[in-house]
Amino acid sequence: MRQLVYISGRGHSGSTLLDLMLGGHPRLIGVGEVYSLFDPVRNSLNRPDKVRCSCGNPMDQCEFWSPTADVLRQAYMGRESKQELYRLFLSSFYDHFGSDAIPVDISKTDEPLDILKDLDDVKIKVVFLVRDVRSWTVSMRDVARRSKDFDVSDLVRKYGWRAWRPFIGRTSSKFFWHWYILNRRTQRLLQETGLPSIQVGYEELCLYPDLIMKMISGFLEVDYTEAMLTLTDTQSHVIHGNRMRSQQEKRRRVAYDDRWFYKLEWMLPALVFPHIMRYNSVEVYRNIRDRIWNT
Numbered sequence: 329m330r331q332l333v334y335i336s337g338r339g340h341s342g343s344t345l346l347d348l349m350l351g352g353h354p355r356l357i358g359v360g361e362v363y364s365l366f367d368p369v370r371n372s373l374n375r376p377d378k379v380r381c382s383c384g385n386p387m388d389q390c391e392f393w394s395p396t397a398d399v400l401r402q403a404y405m406g407r408e409s410k411q412e413l414y415r416l417f418l419s420s421f422y423d424h425f426g427s428d429a430i431p432v433d434i435s436k437t438d439e440p441l442d443i444l445k446d447l448d449d450v451k452i453k454v455v456f457l458v459r460d461v462r463s464w465t466v467s468m469r470d471v472a473r474r475s476k477d478f479d480v481s482d483l484v485r486k487y488g489w490r491a492w493r494p495f496i497g498r499t500s501s502k503f504f505w506h507w508y509i510l511n512r513r514t515q516r517l518l519q520e521t522g523l524p525s526i527q528v529g530y531e532e533l534c535l536y537p538d539l540i541m542k543m544i545s546g547f548l549e550v551d552y553t554e555a556m557l558t559l560t561d562t563q564s565h566v567i568h569g570n571r572m573r574s575q576q577e578k579r580r581r582v583a584y585d586d587r588w589f590y591k592l593e594w595m596l597p598a599l600v601f602p603h604i605m606r607y608n609s610v611e612v613y614r615n616i617r618d619r620i621w622n623t
């Protein structure tokens with residue numbers, strides 16, 4: 329049966345790394361954030377020359393995305409439902425790559441899960457990535473810094489008297505709660521939809537890549553291959569990827585983003601919200617807890 333892998337979780341939780349690792353398998357093909365193509369704000373389908381694909385071409389010259397985007401654009405203009413758009417994407421994918429190939433969608437958000445669960449002729453498998461809340465918080469605050477959404481002076485210049493909102497939005501406590509609420513929501517949704525899923529910590533993936541990739545391969549019913557650890561991108565057509573994806577291949581490796589080791593921004597919320605830390609300790613490390621060091 330045809331299969332699709334959906335990577336779920338918060339942004340900046342290591343989905344690009346996981347996608348690159350999965351791409352080492354000849355059957356698994358990264359296609360990027362498929363669902364964001366249907367986002368009217370991004371409007372990517374109407375400006376395919378501006379969207380870059382990981383094969384090196386803009387979307388309108390990519391051998392896979394160019395014909396696929398044409399089909400999707402027509403359906404999108406005809407106000408087809410998102411489910412129908414997704415169906416069209418899949419049939420174009422299997423036409424191009426063969427029905428043995430498996431697309432890896434890194435859309436991550438919860439919304440598509442509801443649509444995917446009703447696609448009856450494709451077996452959907454979800455890999456739910458969770459990153460340690462301390463590490464995620466430090467990373468998200470750096471994202472805000474990079475986009476000049478951090479310093480009070482920048483915020484006031486940008487938002488005027490409304491600056492208090494983005495100011496609160498970039499506090500560590502807000503990120504802790506955001507992480508906690510949304511990850512629990514995803515877990516609930518996965519349970520409700522009944523989609524087969526596996527939950528993996530970003531930390532687990534970086535520290536024990538072979539162990540975790542073997543587990544994921546077992547779940548996806550594909551053979552584990554060592555190539556999954558080398559991050560050589562064989563045949564992906566990823567659109568809307570992130571910084572790591574655009575790095576040169578030789579510089580890519582399974583490297584852990586360890587900024588939180590030497591930054592203290594997570595300390596206050598970790599003390600004030602112990603239940604979030606408890607949840608973190610249970611959910612991020614379930615695959616390696618008591619397996620590696622206590623034997």
Ligand SMILES: [Zn+2]
Nearest residue numbers: 381383390565
């Ligand atoms: Zn391409």
